[in-house]
Amino acid sequence: MREFGLIGRTLRHSFSQTYFTQKFHNLDLADHQYELFELGTIEELPALLNEHPNLCGLNVTIPYKEKVWPFLTRVAPSAARVGAINTIEFTQDGYLIGHNTDMVGFRDSVKTFLPPGFTGRALVLGSGGGSKAVEVALRDLEIGYWVVSRNPLGQGLTYDDLTPEVMREHPLIINTTPLGTFPDEHECPPIPYDTLTSQHYLYDLIYNPRETEFMKRGLAVGAQAKNGFEMLCIQAEEAWKIWNTKL
Known part of the structure; x- marks a missing residue:
């Protein structure tokens, strides 16, 4: 199972799960799923990663686009230029790379x-x-x-x-x-x-x-x-x- 998700404090408003679930259906990717992960603080991120070893990517929303920075291995030029992160790439060697697609x-x-x-x-x-x-x-x-x-x-x-x-x-x-x-x-x-x-x-x-x-x-x-x-x-x-x- 390839797992993806969104981290933020309050996610009731988010359409990301619906968007990606529909995308996976359209592409016939039955082994893909997208979840919403509400975190009370960004310090809960390491525990989330431990609990979900199949995570392959995360989106990041309010209020963690800047606070997630210290938890990453490195940042891509897009995130460095903006100074905020909304996408996390999980590499095969275990690195977490922050990107900005906003x-x-x-x-x-x-x-x-x-x-x-x-x-x-x-x-x-x-x-x-x-x-x-x-x-x-x-x-x-x-x-x-x-x-x-x-x-x-x-x-x-x-x-x-x-x-x-x-x-x-x-x-x-x-x-x-x-x-x-x-x-x-x-x-x-x-x-x-x-x-x-x-x-x-x-x-x-x-x-x-x-x-x-x-x-x-x-x-x-x-x-x-x-x-x-x-x-x-x-x-x-x-x-x-x-x-x-x-x-």
């Missing part, structure tokens, strides 16, 4: 969302592991941005800094926080929604629910909005390639 997932997804020739700037809501992947993708796309968080480090912004002028100058707004994830669907990042217009593009990394409160408030004023389902699919396929490169 960056490619977001980059390729947002390119299909924005209009051709988009030249605006972006606001990246949140400063966790997902934010780091988004930042690298935006730099690759040559889109300028500010990171917005409650307690910004360096040159970031706080939510109190989001004046009407700042909102007008940043038509692309990306939610990388978990606010609005099932089952807390009523939550949303505290941006000034009354300053949104039909010229704004709202991208939410959340995909459950399909339409978040963040997206709803943008759509209500004619803005464009997209959830993270396509990003999930792209990054999952990239992870599958990593797990099977030597087969």
Whole structure:
């Protein structure tokens, strides 16, 4: 049995198990399975590995994309560049290698969302592991941005800094926080929604629910909005390639 899975603290919202289970069925891989592993702390990871000797790969989600680093043998260039890990490769010689496929997932997804020739700037809501992947993708796309968080480090912004002028100058707004994830669907990042217009593009990394409160408030004023389902699919396929490169 080849076993794969997702580690995180709360995984009720995750679609990864459904995605990979369907993939295994489509490929007639009866000896493959994908499980959800909720860990109270990342320090529980070694025990999980001992209990599941058939693990061949793991995905990593909130809040362990940065905390898992010390438990790995080494990191691939993709993870080193982003500074966060969402995929773990298990090598035949027992090594654990951290990768990041979120960056490619977001980059390729947002390119299909924005209009051709988009030249605006972006606001990246949140400063966790997902934010780091988004930042690298935006730099690759040559889109300028500010990171917005409650307690910004360096040159970031706080939510109190989001004046009407700042909102007008940043038509692309990306939610990388978990606010609005099932089952807390009523939550949303505290941006000034009354300053949104039909010229704004709202991208939410959340995909459950399909339409978040963040997206709803943008759509209500004619803005464009997209959830993270396509990003999930792209990054999952990239992870599958990593797990099977030597087969």
